[in-house]
Amino acid sequence: KQEVTQIPAALSVPEGENLVLNCSFTDSAIYNLQWFRQDPGKGLTSLLLIQSSQREQTSGRLNASLDKSSGRSTLYIAASQPGDSATYLCAVSPVTDKLIFGTGTRLQVFP
Amino acid sequence: AAGVIQSPRHLIKEKRETATLKCYPIPRHDTVYWYQQGPGQDPQFLISFYEKMQSDKGSIPDRFSAQQFSDYHSELNMSSLELGDSALYFCASSSGRNSNQPQHFGDGTRLSIL
Numbered sequence: 736k737q738e739v740t741q742i743p744a745a746l747s748v749p750e751g752e753n754l755v756l757n758c759s760f761t762d763s764a765i766y767n768l769q770w771f772r773q774d775p776g777k778g779l780t781s782l783l784l785i786q787s788s789q790r791e792q793t794s795g796r797l798n799a800s801l802d803k804s805s806g807r808s809t810l811y812i813a814a815s816q817p818g819d820s821a822t823y824l825c826a827v828s829p830v831t832d833k834l835i836f837g838t839g840t841r842l843q844v845f846p
Numbered sequence: 847a848a849g850v851i852q853s854p855r856h857l858i859k860e861k862r863e864t865a866t867l868k869c870y871p872i873p874r875h876d877t878v879y880w881y882q883q884g885p886g887q888d889p890q891f892l893i894s895f896y897e898k899m900q901s902d903k904g905s906i907p908d909r910f911s912a913q914q915f916s917d918y919h920s921e922l923n924m925s926s927l928e929l930g931d932s933a934l935y936f937c938a939s940s941s942g943r944n945s946n947q948p949q950h951f952g953d954g955t956r957l958s959i960l
Contacts, residue, residue: 767946778936778953779889786946824888832877832940833902834949836888 737762739827739837747843754812756840758825763803766828770799770810772821773839779824783810815844848872850939850952858958859927867922867955871939877901878920879938879949880912889936895920924957932959 738761748754758768767786771779783792783799785808791800798811808825822841826834851870859865871878877896881889891904895914906912909927914920924931934956938949 769948771951776934776956779938779951781948781950784946784948832894832896832949833879833891833904834881834889834938835891838888 737765737827737829737835739825739835741823741825741837741840743840744838745841745843747845748815750815750817750844750846752815752844754815754842756810756812756823756825756842758808758810758837760806760808760827760835760837762829763806764829765803766830766832768799768801768808769826769828769834770797770808771824771826773824774821782823815842817844817846819844850937850950852935852937852952852955854955855953856956856958858960860960861927861929863927865924865927865957867924867935867937867957869920869922869937869939869952871918871920871937872950875939875941875950876918877940877942878914878918879940880906880920880922881936881938881951883934883936883954885933887933892922927959929959932957 742757769784770782785801796813822839826836879894880892883889892906894902898914912922934954936954938951940947940949
């Protein structure tokens, strides 16, 4: 059974820091991996999708990497801002389309 | 750009009542997914549809049923509601099945059972 874990569970940093959020999964047979952000009581906003054949994806200040063989992905946030405060979720897609979510990292960036 | 629309945004029901949640996918998206997120939990996959046919099934109780209509919108029907059904219910849509396209989520329906 696929299990997805995210470390750390919570993170509080001052504005301007570069951050690394970690995601690990137990079964390397995935189709793709997607990173989301979720604001309190809100829906999930898709940030990046990495296909199983890819190593990384970039969007603005965000960079996500994937090492499928070791079951790991990282989300790198450069020059963090208070507006980045949210819960970040990684999710893997096995051979079917459904997403299996990680436990999330709650990020707080203070001015 | 148009997003996934869910209605209602909030719903309050009592135990043993029924509820219907609606989802309108992004135009030209043919795949719809339903997820349930309990308080402090990560979203759990319930069921998905591709081209109006059920494509995958997760931890959806027998009391729940869903379908996708000819215009691709989807409805999640919930009966004999229980206190434990209180959660945020998300719908997501994507283009094509196994197409490596991202799933786009709606803002969810918050269901509270009294």
